[in-house]
Amino acid sequence: MKVQHYYVDSELNDDSAYKQAMKFACELAEKDPNVKRVILLASTKKTVSWLERAFSDKIVKDLFKGLKFEGCKPLYKIETVQTYKQQYSAQDIIITMAIDDKDVLPLNDMHSVIAIIAIPWQKSGLKQYLETWNPIDIRSNKNFKSEIAQPNCIVIKALEQLTNSINLSNGINHPSDNTRAKTTVLALHKYETSLDADLVKSYLTRVLHWENDVADELAGLIRTLNAGKFFKGGDRTGLQNHYKGWKQKCEEES
Template identity: 50%
Template sequence: MSKHRFFIATSGNDDDAYKEAMRYACELADKDQEIKKVIILIHTKNNTGWFERLFGIDVVKQLFKGTKFKNCKPVFKFETKRTYKDSYTTSEIVITCGLDNDDLSPIDDFYSVKAIIAIPWLANGLDKWVQTWNPTELRGNQHAVSAYPEPSCIVKKAMKSLTNSINMSTGISHHSDEEQAKTYILALHKYEPSINADIIGAYLIRELNWDTDHAKDIEKLIDTLNNGKYFQGGRRTGLQNYYKRWKKECEE
């Protein structure tokens, strides 16, 4: 399933952004008969000020139960970070209200979400998500944030090899998978000119279909070494052999 991603480059109390997002969700639903619901995702039940100003308190109360608007097919419903769960039915658009990277990334993994319209609270609050996915900016500000560049060919070969050899449903939580990941990261850190955790994490998520939390485990290993620290585990000998193999694959 192809997930559609959009955002509005704004910050603070931009009530119009929420109105624009809801209007665009209606347009998306008109084009896709599978969309049955628009989730308005807020931090807590108290974070409804934008919608009280737009629609009044009575409509806000209805949104907690689910309600429809004139000339718009899907049901709109409030959910909070605590209450929203994956329904495993591809039928929902999510409008995220003031959430940041850490809040949004797990939602992006939900199978039920066909489209995301993200509205940040802080101007840079969604930079990592935006740089990972390069979503469409709905106000036409296409240069709001640049996408992460591609990692080097050697890094790609290493991450593809790792992806093909681990249990993708559990990431690197199993001891043998963790050992292999650590070995690969040690080899890249030793022989590559530089490795960037954010760039590699984005590549794992965007191109190799890693879950966000599993990609973060790889990012943490990279950050540990880049910060001059060490981790236990991983083979410390023969690292050059791995690197030579990836380099050869790139030259073929």
């Protein structure tokens, strides 16, 4: 199921953002009868001060147990990044409360998540989420930006070839898949003057449908080389042949 992506163009103590996001979630649930819950996702049980300013202490306390609001079908419930576990029978809208990329990006892989409404503390903390999914701002009804940056053609051909040659259900853990992944990264890093790990990860998740943690593992290999460090594994010979093959495919399509 394709996850719908939204955000609130907001930063810091914007208390109205929470009520607006909750109202928007109610409207989404009205259009989709499968939605049963709206999860207010916090970093910890103590980081719910935004809700405490917007609602009474009793309402916030009830939200930890689950609460329905008049005129809105789904149950609203506070969960933390540690307590929220996907349920295959549940269909949830997630409102993220000032949590960053590390905890927001994995939500896209959860089968129980229908939509994400991200409320940032600072937009820099959601940089990857915003640039990967180009979410719609619920206030303006406009996407984060009109165009999503993507890698150049040669990098794309390399990533497509890798995707088609490995078993993604196992990540890149199988020895042969791990070798292919590392060889691909080695070849690209050697012959591409600028290999952006975040851009590669974004393309893998958004276009090639890699799960977040697997894409992050490959991006981690790029970050290692970009930092002047090394990793074990991968074929270190014949890298130019791989690169020439990807380049030729681009030339044939141009």
